[in-house]
Amino acid sequence: MDTKLSLVSLGETVTISSLLDSSLKPKLMEMGLVAGKKLKVLFRAPFGDPIAIDLGGYVLSLRLDEAKLINVS
Amino acid sequence: MNIALLGNPNTGKSTVFNLLTGMRQHVGNFPGVTVDKKVGDFDINNQQHIITDFPGTYSLYPRSKDEEVVYKVLSDKNHPDFPDTAIVVVDASNLERNLLLFTQIYDLQIPTILVLNMSDIAFKKGKKADIQRLEQEFPGVTIVEMSARVGLGVDRLKEAIENFNPSLTVKSNFTPDFQLLPMEDLENQSVEAEMRFFKIRLIVAKVIAQKELLNDTKSNKIDRILVHPILGYLIFTLVLFILFQFIYVFAALPMDLIDGSFSTLSSWMHESLPKGYFFDLITQGIIPGIGGIVVFVPQIALLFFFLSILEESGYLARVVFIMDRIMRPLGLNGKSVVPLLSSVACAIPGIMAARTISSRKERLITILVAPLMSCSARIPVYTLLIAVVIPSKMIFGFINLQGLILFALYALGLVSALIMSTVMNLFIKAKEKSFLLLEMPSYKMPRWGNIGLNVLEKVKVFVLEAGKIILAISILLWFLATFGPSNRMEIAVEKLKNEVSFSQLNSEEQSHKISSEQLANSYIGIIGKGIEPVIRPIGFDWKIGISLITSFAAREVFVGSLATIYAVNDDGEENKTLVDRLKNEKRADGSKIYSLATGVSLMVFYVYAMQCMATLAVVKRETKSWKWPIFQLVFMGIFAYLGSLVAFNIFN
Numbered sequence: 250m251d252t253k254l255s256l257v258s259l260g261e262t263v264t265i266s267s268l269l270d271s272s273l274k275p276k277l278m279e280m281g282l283v284a285g286k287k288l289k290v291l292f293r294a295p296f297g298d299p300i301a302i303d304l305g306g307y308v309l310s311l312r313l314d315e316a317k318l319i320n321v322s
Numbered sequence: 323m324n325i326a327l328l329g330n331p332n333t334g335k336s337t338v339f340n341l342l343t344g345m346r347q348h349v350g351n352f353p354g355v356t357v358d359k360k361v362g363d364f365d366i367n368n369q370q371h372i373i374t375d376f377p378g379t380y381s382l383y384p385r386s387k388d389e390e391v392v393y394k395v396l397s398d399k400n401h402p403d404f405p406d407t408a409i410v411v412v413d414a415s416n417l418e419r420n421l422l423l424f425t426q427i428y429d430l431q432i433p434t435i436l437v438l439n440m441s442d443i444a445f446k447k448g449k450k451a452d453i454q455r456l457e458q459e460f461p462g463v464t465i466v467e468m469s470a471r472v473g474l475g476v477d478r479l480k481e482a483i484e485n486f487n488p489s490l491t492v493k494s495n496f497t498p499d500f501q502l503l504p505m506e507d508l509e510n511q512s513v514e515a516e517m518r519f520f521k522i523r524l525i526v527a528k529v530i531a532q533k534e535l536l537n538d539t540k541s542n543k544i545d546r547i548l549v550h551p552i553l554g555y556l557i558f559t560l561v562l563f564i565l566f567q568f569i570y571v572f573a574a575l576p577m578d579l580i581d582g583s584f585s586t587l588s589s590w591m592h593e594s595l596p597k598g599y600f601f602d603l604i605t606q607g608i609i610p611g612i613g614g615i616v617v618f619v620p621q622i623a624l625l626f627f628f629l630s631i632l633e634e635s636g637y638l639a640r641v642v643f644i645m646d647r648i649m650r651p652l653g654l655n656g657k658s659v660v661p662l663l664s665s666v667a668c669a670i671p672g673i674m675a676a677r678t679i680s681s682r683k684e685r686l687i688t689i690l691v692a693p694l695m696s697c698s699a700r701i702p703v704y705t706l707l708i709a710v711v712i713p714s715k716m717i718f719g720f721i722n723l724q725g726l727i728l729f730a731l732y733a734l735g736l737v738s739a740l741i742m743s744t745v746m747n748l749f750i751k752a753k754e755k756s757f758l759l760l761e762m763p764s765y766k767m768p769r770w771g772n773i774g775l776n777v778l779e780k781v782k783v784f785v786l787e788a789g790k791i792i793l794a795i796s797i798l799l800w801f802l803a804t805f806g807p808s809n810r811m812e813i814a815v816e817k818l819k820n821e822v823s824f825s826q827l828n829s830e831e832q833s834h835k836i837s838s839e840q841l842a843n844s845y846i847g848i849i850g851k852g853i854e855p856v857i858r859p860i861g862f863d864w865k866i867g868i869s870l871i872t873s874f875a876a877r878e879v880f881v882g883s884l885a886t887i888y889a890v891n892d893d894g895e896e897n898k899t900l901v902d903r904l905k906n907e908k909r910a911d912g913s914k915i916y917s918l919a920t921g922v923s924l925m926v927f928y929v930y931a932m933q934c935m936a937t938l939a940v941v942k943r944e945t946k947s948w949k950w951p952i953f954q955l956v957f958m959g960i961f962a963y964l965g966s967l968v969a970f971n972i973f974n
Contacts (some may be wrong), residue, residue, distance in 0.1 A: 255530070256886075259678065268512075271755075272508055272710075272754065272755065273755065273757055274508065274512045274760065275381070275383065275512045275878075276384075276385045276757075277509040277759070278424055278512055278515040278516065278519070279380040279381040279383075279385070279417065279419075279515055279819070280380055280759055280761075281418065281419035283396060283516065283518075283519045283710065285516070285523075291482075291545070292546070292549055292641050293549035294549060294644050294646065294647055295549070295550075295552075295554060295644055295647070296551075296647040296648075297647075298646075298647045299643060299646055299647070299656075299758055299899050301545075301549075301643065301762055304414035305418075306415055306419075306447075306449075306766070307413075307416045307419070307761060307762075307763075308420070308541075308761070308762040308763075309759065309760070309761055310642075310643050310758065310759075310760045310762050310799055311757075311758060311759050312646065312757065312758045314757065315757055315758070315759060321707075
């Protein structure tokens with residue numbers, strides 16, 4: 250089941266399936282968000298945004314706006 | 323050798339830099355860009371090497387303004403900063419992402435030493451890399467394992483540098499037929515990144531028995547508390563409270579010492595040096611000017627000391643995380659918190675700290691509102707005015723009214739900064755989409771060496787950047803205050819000396835009286851009287867006008883100017899004589915000049931007015947145009963005037 254990273258609930262582990270096209274795409278990829286990569290949603294900031302994810306070795310925080318660009322399964 | 327130090331953020335790159343160079347480092351400029359260039363040198367067996375610490379980036383292709391310098395230097399073999407050798411520092415516990423930048427540099431065929439840093443942490447996480455296999459994948463690269471935080475591996479790195487011969491390295495490519503893409507070609511940059519990661523993964527799989535998603539549980543447990551919806555903010559508030567308490571308590575003593583020493587030096591030199599304008603310039607223009615700069619060093623050093631601890635420990639990334647959502651509707655970014663906090667000491671390092679904000683719009687708004695935060699130069703002005711117009715009494719039995727007003731002035735600055743940024747958010751157009759992609763480093767004990775060097779660097783920037791302007795303005799103001807048109811000053815002093823009351827004063831009072839009369843008839847006195855009609859509606863007279871103008875050197879000069887005008891000693895500290903004098907100043911009709919209304923109006927004026935040439939100069943440099951500092955001067959000036967007008971009329 251494909252969904253967006255912004256909709257994944259806390260503690261869930263998912264695999265990145267693709268990135269939407271946007272000017273941020275290369276930046277997201279360079280930070281390690283590439284198709285096939287596993288990640289776990291660690292926690293949310295107060296007000297639910299931004300979120301922090303574990304990318305297998307490091308923790309990245311990103312806004313829901315950025316998380317919407319990432320398809321996961 | 324000319325070495326470029328490169329790597330992702332949070333890899334301990336700066337620690338490696340500090341370990342190699344120690345105190346032998348300075349901040350310079352890359353031609354044509356505003357990014358600071360940290361350069362250092364070191365010797366290995368009498369052979370000198372120069373090393374440049376480039377901004378931490380995830381890729382060769384820039385994603386923010388300050389990252390451009392990496393691309394610009396490395397893509398141009400004729401660039402004056404183009405290195406003989408690159409040292410690429412990578413986080414060994416996170417090889418996959420870190421190798422992206424490394425393979426790009428490798429493809430540029432720059433001879434490279436690869437530093438696998440944090441190898442101790444990687445080892446603990448079960449990610450020990452097979453160095454020999456990694457070296458086979460990248461012919462010509464020397465690989466060194468380090469744990470820079472604990473100082474391990476420096477000797478190995480130095481040995482590698484000593485034995486490294488750039489001209490003998492094998493020229494090989496990671497990408498066949500590699501072509502560097504233009505900075506703007508985002509589409510193909512994505513394709514390139516995808517291709518690189520595909521190959522990097524195969525290599526990492528061979529080199530490391532990787533365990534996926536093994537997270538640092540200790541950091542995660544701390545995070546559950548520090549980013550908690552309620553506890554998170556409570557802890558942040560508490561941290562801020564402690565931070566500012568410490569700064570004010572610890573900075574007070576050195577500041578008094580500096581203040582005292584400079585005024586002693588100035589008066590001692592004034593008495594021992596021969597008379598004349600040249601010596602007056604030194605004793606009354608230059609020395610107090612330098613004193614006015616140095617006096618802020620303790621506060622600035624302490625603030626950056628605490629901020630570096632917070633940064634090194636990993637806490638600041640969490641502050642950005644919990645503040646981002648709150649700051650966004652205001653046109654700011656989670657990363658705006660640090661610049662705004664720094665501005666409470668001084669807007670100059672604060673404005674420079676805004677460079678880490680990648681969105682141009684959010685960075686600009688942060689820069690524009692930063693000077694509204696009450697800086698340390700405003701404290702002497704606030705304290706004097708509060709002592710003059712606010713009675714020292716308790717309200718509700720336990721709150722000191724004077725302290726409450728001081729707090730209110732800080733709050734007014736902060737709230738105004740946030741309101742202004744919200745307004746600007748509506749009018750300033752964004753060129754690119756704002757985003758926040760921030761690595762959250764795991765919590766660590768700070769490295770004191772890094773903190774010391776960081777504090778030193780920030781203080782140096784303040785002394786040099788702000789210092790030269792404060793000094794220049796001080797000298798200019800000294801000229802305007804010492805000379806007047808034709809012999810106007812002499813005539814006024816002669817007239818004063820002939821007055822009956824004058825001869826009854828003792829010699830100290832006489833000389834104060836003369837200084838005061840001279841100032842009133844100098845160019846600056848004339849300007850002060852010239853602007854009186856404009857400032858009368860907000861409750862100021864020409865004497866205050868003079869002091870407002872002299873404040874352009876630095877706001878606290880206001881106090882010294884008033885002391886000269888009212889012909890009393892500025893004792894630097896409590897200023898009891900000046901406070902008494904101001905309390906008793908009357909207008910011709912017998913009403914108080916420093917009434918509550920005028921006092922409050924002045925305080926409000928100082929909260930808003932952009933009276934700091936040094937800040938304006940830094941804003942010009944950071945935004946690369948005169949448009950924004952002029953805009954700042956104008957909007958803050960209008961705010962100051964209107965705010966004072968309202969305050970004066972309410973209290974009058």
